[in-house]
Amino acid sequence: SGSVCVLHDITEQQKNENSQKQFVSNVSHELRTPLTSLHAYIETLNEGAWKDPDIAPQFLQVTQEETERMIRMINELLSLSRMDRGVSKIDVEWVNFNDFVAHILDRFDMIVKTDAKEGKKKYTIKRKLGSQALWVEIDTDKFAQVIDNIMNNAIKYSPDGGVITVKLRQEQQKIVLSISDQGLGIPREDLGKIFDRFYRVDKARSREQGGTGLGLAIAKEIVNEHHGKIWANSSEGKGSTFYISLPYEPMSEGDDWDEV
Structure with missing residues (x-):
């Protein structure tokens, strides 16, 4: 006669279940x-x-x-869900990353001019990109x-x-893009959480500006899909710098694409 004792380590399972419960709780919140805000405004409009003519346009x-914020949030949740399930498609192509970043900054330069004309907050975008062609394989839509x-x-x-500084440099077998601002900065205890879903350092201000708390989480997933890394450094009162690194192999002159 004898007995058999079977032990199962369910630590990871419990961790996943807790994460799912927390995620559902966050989404609901x-x-x-x-929705509460919408209900209140629509109820007031419905009551007369x-x-x-002064109140109605503001409420609408x-x-x-x-x-629009809820639509944005739902679209971002769907994107994260596809990434989690591994069904998110990456359509990669070879791109000169220097030109790619410059093209995106050209668009932001137009926003700077428009904001200045409309009397909004003034800021400057400073580029330190260099002229070297840095060819990488990325999904241009997702990386944009x-x-x-x-x-x-x-x-x-x-x-x-304030000044926003964008730098691009090559380091051995990777390229590193950094984007620095001169804002309030991120407290040290929050730095490790800013890429978590729904995590916001300044919740009130983020909601007021239409933030969903999912943007950086999606950014991290996209960078991970490209086998890269994303992280941030910050000092309170001195601004923040976000870094993105991507694998990079310099092309020699003999590495031209063959014609088919």
């Missing part, structure tokens, strides 16, 4: 906020505020903004989304008259 504007997200955050949190 983030959607409840704009729609007849007030808020409902439109909250609806990553850079857009970091640039928009830099603009949001930069002070009036």
Whole structure:
């Protein structure tokens, strides 16, 4: 006679279950906020505020903004879900990363001019890209989304008259893109959490500006899909710098593509 004892380590399973519960809780909370706001404004309009020419346009504007924020959040959640399930497609092509970044910054330069004309916050974008062709294989649409997200955050949190500096350099077998701002900075205890889903250092301000708390999480997933790394350094009161590194192999003169 004897007995058999079977032990299962369920630590990872419990961790995954806790993560799922936390994720569902966060989604519910983030959607409840704009829905509660929408309900209140629509109820007030329905009770007669729609007849007030001063109040009605303002209330309708808020409902439109909250609806757009929920649509953005749902689209971002769907993107994350596809990445989690491994069904997100990457359509890569060879790109001179220097030209690619410069093209994106050209678009932001136009935004700077438009904001200045409209009397909005003034800021300057400083480039330190160099002239060397750095060819990498990326999904241009997805990587533009990553850079857009970091640039928009830099603009949001930069002070009036601030400078946003964009640098690109080669380091051995990788290229590193850095985007620095002169904003309020990120507390040291928050630095390790800023790429978590729904995590926001300044929750009130982020919601006020339409943030979903998912942008940096998506950026991290996209960079990971490209076998790269993304991280940040910051000092409170002195601004933040976000870094993106990608694998890079310099091409020699004999590495031209063969014609088919």
